Amino acid sequence: MATIRDVARLAGVSVATVSRVINKTDSVNPETAGQVLKAIEQLQYEPNAVARGLAGKKMGIIALILPDILNPFFPALARGVEDVAHKKGLTVILGNSDDQGLKESSYIKVLKKKYVDGFIFASNTILEEDVEALRKEQIPIVLLDRGLNTASCAVIRSNNREGSKLAVKHLVEQGCQKIAHIYGPQEFITARERMLGYEEIAGRLREYSPSLMEQGNFDIESGQKAVEQLLVRHPDLDGIFAGNDLMAVGALKALHERGIPVPEQVKVCGFDGIGLTEITEPELTTIAQPVYEMGGLAAQILLDEIESGTRENKLIELDVTLIPRKSTHKEES
Template identity: 90%
Template sequence: MATIRDVARLAGVSVATVSRVINQKDSVNSETAGQVLKAIEQLQYEPNAVARGLAGKKMGIIALILPDILNPFFPALARGVEDVAHKKGLTVILGNSDDLGLKESSYIKVLKKKYVDGFIIASNTIREEDVESLKREGIPVVLLDRGLNTATCPVIRSNNREGAKLALHHLMEQGCQRIAHIYGPQEFFTARERLLGYEEVVGELEGYSPSLMVSGNFDIESGRKAVEQLLARHPDVDGIFAGNDLMAVGALKALHERGIRVPEEVKVCGFDGIGLTEITEPELTTVAQPIYEMGGLAARILLDEIERGIRENTIIELDVTLIPRKSTQKEET
């Protein structure tokens, strides 16, 4: 394997000159730089990434920390980040925090030592002081989907409250009069916003009751169990808005197990727009977030900060889209 000394020897220059060419310093004239690049190509020399990063203060690596890679929402988010980073020649390191603050802090601590250029974090446990600590060290950070309610750094998410309202108005237009909500963990900003959207639309309707709301855990099994609770309390429920698509899939499963027809007897709508909604039976109506675009935007903002320096903080909320499918299809008369 060729070394930097081999390159210097073949090009007839010093090791320091080779280093300056590799790190794109302006102090090397074009003729000498050409000799060095020709020697690098001839010897198939690969510069040491750590040494190059320390010299240039950039490693070409960004860290992406997600809460649950098993949830189909997050791989789609990660793909948006990775595609943008790859086009810019950067590598993405992925960490799965399991929504555990200690595990997340451990990832941040270790990855800082690996000289990553910046962090994209989807987190419910990130603290404002954690973000400020990274910024003091000159490490840009972008919060994605979940995170702080205040903008201590760039925050990219969708308009969760308005998305919930879209779902509720759609169910009402389809004839639903007693609509229940399976809400996600309330320590999650996204889940709180969707619950608030539900309450703003349904709270004033005749027959509304807080017992129409049941907690879930953003997974299929909790959606199934929530429906069992709902039907025990309110057997006349004719519409269900689930706080994410996985809980909506669980709701479909529970209704099928009880012989309750969807959408004839109960209509079901989810939230997220993951691919799984297209293969359920019936196909699931959902409020689709621009998942891939959110990831890509977070990556572009982070890369811009890496290049230009940490700038003004902002919260960007992207629009969502209702995708009506058979799970809420109105009965034909």
């Protein structure tokens, strides 16, 4: 494998001159630069990425830290980030934090040594001190989906409260009067906003009671267990709004195992719009987030910061869409 010294020797110049041509840091005589480029092509020399990055302050690499890559919501988010980054010639390094703040801090420490150009965190557990430390070091950062409310950087997510209100209103329009809510972990701002939206609409119903709420953990198993508990307290409930689609799938499973027909006896609505909702039985009504677009927007904002050196500090909430399906609407025969 050719080295920079081989290029310099073949071109008849110094190593420093070759470095200046590669990194375009200083003007080099056009004839000399041509000799260097010819030598690079002849030797098929590939400049060291780290050396190039140290000289130009940019490595062409961004880091995306997700909480749970097994949740179908996050691969779609990652795809949006990766597609935009790829079009700009950047590479995305993916990390899985398992919603552990210390693990995220460890990622930051290690990846900074790899000279990444910026970070995107889809995280609830990112520490505010980590955000501030990255800011002080002039490293671009964007928080995606679950980020802090008051972070000194761009935060992108969907309008969770309005989405949950849309879900509950839909269940009411379908005739539901006693609507339960399976909410996610309350340390997640997305879960809190969705619960608040549920309470705002369901709280107006005559059959409303705080005991119609049960916590889940944004996965299928906890959704199933939540419904089991809800049915003990309220066997006559006729609607369920789950704080995400995976918990809604768990709700469908629990109802099916008890022989409770959906949507004839209980109607179910989820939140996220993951592909799995199209293949459940019955197909699941959901509040769809613009997941791919959120990822793409996060990448674009980060890349703009990397290129311009400016720093964004704003909250962007994207609109959501109700997708009605068979789990809330009985087909007419």
